[in-house]
Amino acid sequence: xxxxxxLLLPLSFLYGYxxxxxxxxxxxxxxxxxSFDVPVISVGNLTVGxxxxxxxxxxxxxxxxxxYKVATVxxxxxxxxxxxxxxxxxxxxxxxxxxxxxxxxNFPTATITVAEKRADAIHELLKKGEAPQVILLDDxxxxxxxxxxxNVLLIDYNYLQEPDFMLPSGTLREWKSGQTRANIxxxxxxxxxxxxxxxxxFIEVVAPxxxxxxxFSYIQYQRLKPMTPAAEKMMEEAGELKxxxxxxxxxxxxxxxxxxxxxxxxxxxxxxEIKFPxxxxxxxxxxxxxxxxxxxxxxxxxxxxxxxxxxxRLLENTSVEMLAGLPLFYIPIEIKFHDEKNSFNELILxxxxxxxxxxxxxx
Numbered sequence: 001x002x003x004x005x006x007l008l009l010p011l012s013f014l015y016g017y018x019x020x021x022x023x024x025x026x027x028x029x030x031x032x033x034x035s036f037d038v039p040v041i042s043v044g045n046l047t048v049g050x051x052x053x054x055x056x057x058x059x060x061x062x063x064x065x066x067x068y069k070v071a072t073v074x075x076x077x078x079x080x081x082x083x084x085x086x087x088x089x090x091x092x093x094x095x096x097x098x099x100x101x102x103x104x105x106n107f108p109t110a111t112i113t114v115a116e117k118r119a120d121a122i123h124e125l126l127k128k129g130e131a132p133q134v135i136l137l138d139d140x141x142x143x144x145x146x147x148x149x150x151n152v153l154l155i156d157y158n159y160l161q162e163p164d165f166m167l168p169s170g171t172l173r174e175w176k177s178g179q180t181r182a183n184i185x186x187x188x189x190x191x192x193x194x195x196x197x198x199x200x201x202f203i204e205v206v207a208p209x210x211x212x213x214x215x216f217s218y219i220q221y222q223r224l225k226p227m228t229p230a231a232e233k234m235m236e237e238a239g240e241l242k243x244x245x246x247x248x249x250x251x252x253x254x255x256x257x258x259x260x261x262x263x264x265x266x267x268x269x270x271x272x273e274i275k276f277p278x279x280x281x282x283x284x285x286x287x288x289x290x291x292x293x294x295x296x297x298x299x300x301x302x303x304x305x306x307x308x309x310x311x312x313r314l315l316e317n318t319s320v321e322m323l324a325g326l327p328l329f330y331i332p333i334e335i336k337f338h339d340e341k342n343s344f345n346e347l348i349l350x351x352x353x354x355x356x357x358x359x360x361x362x363x
Contacts, residue, residue, distance in 0.1 A: 005165075005169045005170070006169075008168045008169040009165070009169050011168055011169070012165055012166040012167060012168060012169040012170065013166070015166050015167055015168070016166040016172075016174075016175060019142075019166070019173070019174045019175070020174075020175060022144075023144070023174065023178065026144045031144070031145075033144050033145060033146060033147035034119045034145060034146055034147065035146075035147045035149075036122055036126070036135075036146075037355075038122075038126065038131070038132065038133065038134070038135055038355075038356075039133070039134045039135070039149055039150075039351060039352045039355040039356055040122070040134075040135045040137060040146065040147075040148040040149050040150070041060065041134070041135070041136050041137065041148060041149065041150045041152060041348070041351075041352075042136075042137040042140045042141060042143075042146070042148035042150070042151050042152060043056055043057055043060070043136065043137065043138060043139070043140070043141075043152045043154065044137075044139050044140050044141025044142065044143075044151075044152070044153065044154070045139075045141060045153065045154045045155065045156075045173075046141070046153070046155070046172055046173055046174055046176060046178055046179065047156070047159060047164070047171045047172055047173060048167065048171045048173060048255070049255030049256070049278055050156060050254070050255035050256035050278075051154040051155065051156045051159075051188050051189075052154060052156075052188040052189060052217070052219070052335070053138060053139050053154060054099045054102065054103075054138075054309065055219070055333055055334070055335045056152070056154060056186065056188070056217070056335055057072060057103065057136055057138050058102075058103065058106060058107075058335075059334075059335040060136055060348065061103065061106075061107050061110055061136065062107075063345055063348060063349070064134050064348070064349075064352065065107060065109065065110050068132075068133040068134045068352065068356075069111070069130060069131070069132045069133045069134070070107075070110045070111065070132060070133070070134050070135075070136065071110070071111035071112070071113060071125050071132035071134070071135050071136070072100070072103055072110065072111070072112050072113065072135070072136045072137075072138055073113050073114070073115060073118050073121045073122065073125075073135060073136070073137050073138065073140075074097065074099060074100045074103075074112075074113070074114050074138040074139065075097070075114065075115075075116065075138070075139060076096050076097035076100055076114030076115075077097050077098075077099070077139075077279060078097055078098075078279050079093075079094065079095060079096050079097040079114060080094045080095065081094075081095045081096070081114075082116070083115065083116070084113065084114070084115040084120060084121050084124050085113065085114050085115070086111060086112070086113045087100055087101070087103075087104040087112040087113065087114070088104075089104070089108065091104065092316055093312060093313050093316050094316075096112075096114050097114060097279075098279060098309055098312045098313050099138070099309065100112050100113075100114050100138075101312050102308060102309060102312045105312065111125065111128075111132055113125065117145070118137055118140055118143050118145065118146045119145050119146050122135055122146065133352075133356060134352050134356075141153060141173075141178075141181075141182075142173055142174060142178075149351065149355050150183050150184065150348075150351050151181055151182050151183045151184070152182065152183070152184045152185075152186065153179060153181075153182035153184070153185050153186070154185075154186050154188050155179075155185060155186070155187050155188065155206065156187075156188055156189055156256075157187050157188060157189045157190040157191075157202070157216075158189065158258070159171075160187065160202060160205050160206065179206075180209060182212055183211075183212065183213070184212070184213050184214075184215065184344075184347070185206060185208055185212055185213070185214045185215070186214075186215045186216070186217050187202055187206065187214070187215070187216045187217070188217050188218075189217075189218065189219060189259050190202075190216045190217065190218050190338065191218065192218050192336075194216060194218075194338050199216065199338075202216075213347065215337055215338075215340045215343075215344050216337065216338040216340065217335050217336065217337050217338070218335075218336055218337075218338065219259055219263075219333050219334075219335065219336075220333065220334045220335070220336045221260075221263050221331055221332075221333055221334075222331065222332040222333065222334055223240065223332075224241060224303075224305065224329040224330070224331055225308075225311075225329060225330050225331070225332060226327075226328075226329055227306075227311055227314070227315075227323075227328045227329060227330055228323055228324050228325070228326060228327065228328045229324060229325075230324065230325050230326055230327045230328070231303070231326075231327040231328050231329050234303070234327045241303065243264070243267045243268040244267060244268060244269065245269065245301050246268055246269060246299070246301045246302060246303050247268065247269050247270045247271070247272075247297050247298075247299040247301065247302040247303075248264055248268045248270070248271040248272070248302070248303055248304075248305055249271075249272050249273075249274070249290070249293055249294045249297060249302065249303070249304045249305070250264060250271055250272070250273045250274070250304075250305050250306070251273070251274040251275075251276065251290050251304070251306050251310070252273070252274075252275055252276065252306060252307055252310060253276040253277060253278060253279060253280030253282070253307075253309075253310050253313070254278055254307055254309055254310065255278040257273065257275060257307075260307065260331070261273055264305065269299070269301075270299075272293065272297065274289065274290060274293060279313075280310075280313075281313060281317075282310075282313070282314065282317060282319070282320075283319065284319045284322065287317075287319050287320065287322045287323055288322065290304065290323065291322060291323060291326060294326055302327075303327045303328075303329060304323070304326055304327060304328045304329065305328075305329050305330070305331055306328070306329075306330050306331075307330060307331065307333075308330050308331070308332050308333065310330070311330035
């Protein structure tokens with residue numbers, strides 16, 4: 001792997017040069033970003049996948065949707081459709097992608113959309129009779145054709161401790177200097193217990209500018225949710241499952257399953273993992289492998305667990321019936337902040353309120 005990364009370095013330098021030049025063209029206003037009167041919040045990262053964009057978008061929807069008409073715009077990664085689509089209750093993963101589908105399932109009243117061009121999507125949304133009052137751009141840090149009012153950059157806690165380089169040799173989408181465009185930086189997937197000394201050390205590593213606000217978030221795992229009749233029956237008989245008594249077969253199709261694997265390892269008798277690529281569409285052979293691996297676990301108390309994002313794809317997979325007789329659960333996650341929740345919430349709400357009021361006064 002190291003040799004391959006070294007061989008790819010020339011392509012990384014070329015890619016880095018092109019990305020750097022593109023950013024300069026935007027900075028010099030040769031390429032122009034479009035601004036909108038409506039509050040626009042972008043959430044993204046500098047690396048490929050795995051920083052927790054989806055749960056942070058869901059956190060913002062939850063924070064805002066009670067007081068505002070909220071819309072999200074995502075690319076709809078791996079969808080088989082093109083153009084602008086507003087999700088309905090019957091939209092499929094093939095049409096819109098798994099993450100937008102998950103947003104719609106969790107927030108049915110929110111306006112969830114997908115589009116290759118975010119600016120076009122915002123124009124479409126603003127044509128609506130009841131136009132959104134807040135727009136959240138999912139994974140749009142490098143999408144500079146729209147100038148968000150608030151730019152939120154996510155950086156993985158574990159990533160900060162390792163050197164990295166530009167694609168394809170490394171995982172960087174752009175040079176780390178791109179961090180300066182952020183208004184808010186969130187160090188994600190940090191430990192639940194974060195000492196002041198460790199916090200200060202990471203602040204020195206991130207080195208935010210005086211105008212940037214830095215927060216630390218972590219993942220809070222929720223109660224297991226049953227996906228099959230066998231899982232529902234087990235939940236009814238046992239009530240809340242005590243994972244410490246169970247052996248677990250975990251299968252995932254996400255970019256970084258490390259935090260979930262660590263959580264389950266700390267809380268169960270034994271955990272065995274089957275990993276698939278990010279956004280993976282499971283086939284019959286995969287589900288047969290999962291079934292066989294489960295049956296080979298030597299225990300009377302055993303369950304199968306997957307992620308919520310994987311569950312969204314599985315629910316539309318006709319082959320999932322192969323697992324109907326097995327106790328299959330998914331584990332939802334929630335974002336928490338380290339002693340900074342009120343500060344973060346107030347910053348977001350103040351931005352939305354101020355921007356919305358300014359827009360009204362200019363009409």
